[in-house]
Amino acid sequence: MSAEFPTLAETVIATNRKHGFNGGGEHMFGRYVEHCMCGWRSTFEHRTYDDHIAAAVESAWHAGRTITSTDQLDALPDGSVILCASDEEVNRRTSKRDGRAEWWTPGSDQGVPTTEHLVPALLLWHPRWSKP
Numbered sequence: 001m002s003a004e005f006p007t008l009a010e011t012v013i014a015t016n017r018k019h020g021f022n023g024g025g026e027h028m029f030g031r032y033v034e035h036c037m038c039g040w041r042s043t044f045e046h047r048t049y050d051d052h053i054a055a056a057v058e059s060a061w062h063a064g065r066t067i068t069s070t071d072q073l074d075a076l077p078d079g080s081v082i083l084c085a086s087d088e089e090v091n092r093r094t095s096k097r098d099g100r101a102e103w104w105t106p107g108s109d110q111g112v113p114t115t116e117h118l119v120p121a122l123l124l125w126h127p128r129w130s131k132p
Ligand SMILES: [Zn+2]
Pocket: 018, 019, 020, 036, 037, 038, 039, 040, 052
């Protein structure tokens, strides 16, 4: 597992460890109520345990990829791709000769250095994720 940014598989595993189908469920008021070990129970919106786990994985995956500091950006390897919340632009990281980060949006002919305007951001791609 990378220091800060887990893979999707790592996120699924970690989420499954926090949750668990707690003996299924029970019939209540004419419907079947499913339980999770975290305390979740299905609601009248007929959400199933699978819906619950899908939402939990989605939430954990988003949280695990959220970048909130320029230090985190600078620590990313070249080839990382982020989506900036402020302008909703995608940026790909490269390094200048001196090793400082430079961020490129598609179609631009000039990279920008790491600055506060890039955070918060969502990590869309980490080069480590291409290796199973
Ligand atoms: Zn749960």
